[in-house]
Amino acid sequence: MFTKYRSYIIEAREVRPSFIGMNAALTASKYLYRPVEGVNMVIRVRSSRFKSVSGNALASAIHTLATSSIPYFLANYEPNWLGIAAYIEVSGGNSRIYAASLTLKKGMRISNSRISRSIDVFIVCDREGSIDPKKLASEWHRLVWSFIVSTLRASGKMVSQDHAPPPIRRYTIVLHLVPETKIEYVEVKVPEAHDVIVVKVPIKGPEWSLDDVPEKLKQDLETVIVNPIKQRAAYAPRGVMITGPPGVGKTVTAEAIAHKLGLRIAEIRPSIYRSMWYGMTEKILDGILRTLKKRSNILVLLDDVDYLLGRHVSIHETHISEITIMLRYLQEPKRPLVVMTTNAPELLDPAIVRPGRIDVVIVMGYPDREMRRRIALKCVERYGIRYDEKVIDTIVSITRWFTNAEIDALIRLAASKGGGKLDEESIMWARQKFNINEGMRRAIQDQLRWFGERFQGIILKYVPKESEI
Numbered sequence: 001m002f003t004k005y006r007s008y009i010i011e012a013r014e015v016r017p018s019f020i021g022m023n024a025a026l027t028a029s030k031y032l033y034r035p036v037e038g039v040n041m042v043i044r045v046r047s048s049r050f051k052s053v054s055g056n057a058l059a060s061a062i063h064t065l066a067t068s069s070i071p072y073f074l075a076n077y078e079p080n081w082l083g084i085a086a087y088i089e090v091s092g093g094n095s096r097i098y099a100a101s102l103t104l105k106k107g108m109r110i111s112n113s114r115i116s117r118s119i120d121v122f123i124v125c126d127r128e129g130s131i132d133p134k135k136l137a138s139e140w141h142r143l144v145w146s147f148i149v150s151t152l153r154a155s156g157k158m159v160s161q162d163h164a165p166p167p168i169r170r171y172t173i174v175l176h177l178v179p180e181t182k183i184e185y186v187e188v189k190v191p192e193a194h195d196v197i198v199v200k201v202p203i204k205g206p207e208w209s210l211d212d213v214p215e216k217l218k219q220d221l222e223t224v225i226v227n228p229i230k231q232r233a234a235y236a237p238r239g240v241m242i243t244g245p246p247g248v249g250k251t252v253t254a255e256a257i258a259h260k261l262g263l264r265i266a267e268i269r270p271s272i273y274r275s276m277w278y279g280m281t282e283k284i285l286d287g288i289l290r291t292l293k294k295r296s297n298i299l300v301l302l303d304d305v306d307y308l309l310g311r312h313v314s315i316h317e318t319h320i321s322e323i324t325i326m327l328r329y330l331q332e333p334k335r336p337l338v339v340m341t342t343n344a345p346e347l348l349d350p351a352i353v354r355p356g357r358i359d360v361v362i363v364m365g366y367p368d369r370e371m372r373r374r375i376a377l378k379c380v381e382r383y384g385i386r387y388d389e390k391v392i393d394t395i396v397s398i399t400r401w402f403t404n405a406e407i408d409a410l411i412r413l414a415a416s417k418g419g420g421k422l423d424e425e426s427i428m429w430a431r432q433k434f435n436i437n438e439g440m441r442r443a444i445q446d447q448l449r450w451f452g453e454r455f456q457g458i459i460l461k462y463v464p465k466e467s468e469i
């Protein structure tokens with residue numbers, strides 16, 4: 001019966017539990033359009049929500065499976081179809097059914113003979129992939145079946161027979177709701193002389209949101225980048241560069257864009273693709289970009305991209321090919337959104353940052369008072385640090401010309417001194433440990449403003465004036 005074994009992964013976006021069933025149902029119905037007898041199909045739906053959601057809430061997904069996917073699969077193939085969907089949770093050898101449903105064609109009556117003859121489709125869902133599809137034949141099906149029979153009996157609906165045997169089922173689908181792990185990889189296979197090299201590109205969910213981006217920038221980001229992409233407008237930007245001194249939230253902003261767009265992040269670093277073998281670096285980079293191009297839910301992040309030095313600075317042959325590959329990729333029409341960050345935009349190849357490849361440049365400077373307050377509040381929350389309201393005012397006033405990263409470091413240092421609590425004393429103590437060259441930073445901020453003026457193309461600026469700092 002279980003000769004056919006297929007497995008599919010659905011990369012769910014951040015979905016509500018009630019949509020999980022829908023999501024899975026759509027995918028399953030696509031593959032079951034021409035069902036094969038006795039198909040044993042495993043579908044994995046990944047989302048970061050599954051960990052925090054209760055079993056009861058997840059069980060509601062069954063409703064969608066029962067009411068939309070089962071009829072959809074079977075309408076064309078079975079004159080009088082009948083299906084079961086169930087949600088089971090297994091932990092340490094114990095299993096518990098949260099929900100099960102029997103779906104039959106409208107107008108059909110539940111009768112003993114029909115039910116004990118055959119179930120056409122049997123879908124069982126679980127969390128964390130604990131259900132072993134090979135055991136499904138006996139254990140889980142029996143469990144679900146007796147649950148259904150006893151529930152129906154209790155409501156006087158059916159079955160005079162005492163021990164109705166579990167019916168035979170024709171199409172079996174196991175749906176694993178897998179909590180998303182922090183690091184996940186896209187595997188890229190690159191052919192080499194007599195072999196295939198497998199490169200793993202890490203994919204992660206964004207950890208920051210637009211609330212962590214300066215208010216002034218946030219609105220521009222939504223108008224210029226997020227909304228057009230969401231509307232799938234042909235004119236939407238597809239390449240973004242974020243520049244500014246170290247620690248002012250460039251990477252955070254890149255993640256926030258991904259977060260707002262519901263995208264996961266594939267970060268490409270030279271350490272992933274550079275090879276000591278002649279010609280391999282280019283092949284691997286090309287392979288990675290090609291593979292990622294097929295994924296729709298991804299943002300490609302080239303963080304601290306200074307390694308893509310301009311052709312005017314570098315003369316290394318491999319290096320120049322890397323840039324050429326990037327240039328070509330950035331030009332391709334149907335590719336994922338690419339976000340680059342760098343401290344030194346003047347070192348990049350000018351051809352990379354021209355519109356059409358990089359459409360929008362974001363310039364970020366040292367944070368103003370309002371932003372420093374938000375950073376401070378975020379940090380105390382993030383690290384679970386106790387504080388009085390007044391202390392936040394003090395932090396804002398003593399961190400002029402600090403970067404986001406330095407404010408974060410100051411708060412952690414003060415919390416260590418204060419034993420998990422921030423007070424005036426611990427903050428002032430921590431402030432003494434920081435050496436900030438205001439004059440130099442003022443000059444950097446001026447340079448950023450100047451870069452903003454000189455740059456040709458679309459530019460979004462967050463470069464607070466001295467009076468705002």
Ligand SMILES: Nc1ncnc2c1ncn2[C@@H]1O[C@H](COP(=O)(O)OP(=O)(O)OP(=O)(O)O)[C@@H](O)[C@H]1O
Binds near residue numbers: 253
């Ligand atoms: N909005 C924020 N709220 C709280 N902390 C923040 C915020 N933005 C940035 N930080 C802190 O500052 C750190 C540095 O931010 P980020 O990594 O985005 O800087 P960057 O500009 O990318 O720096 P680099 O150029 O060195 O890569 C973060 O790891 C975080 O601890």
Ligand SMILES: [Mg+2]
Binds near residue numbers: 250251252303304341
């Ligand atoms: Mg960074």
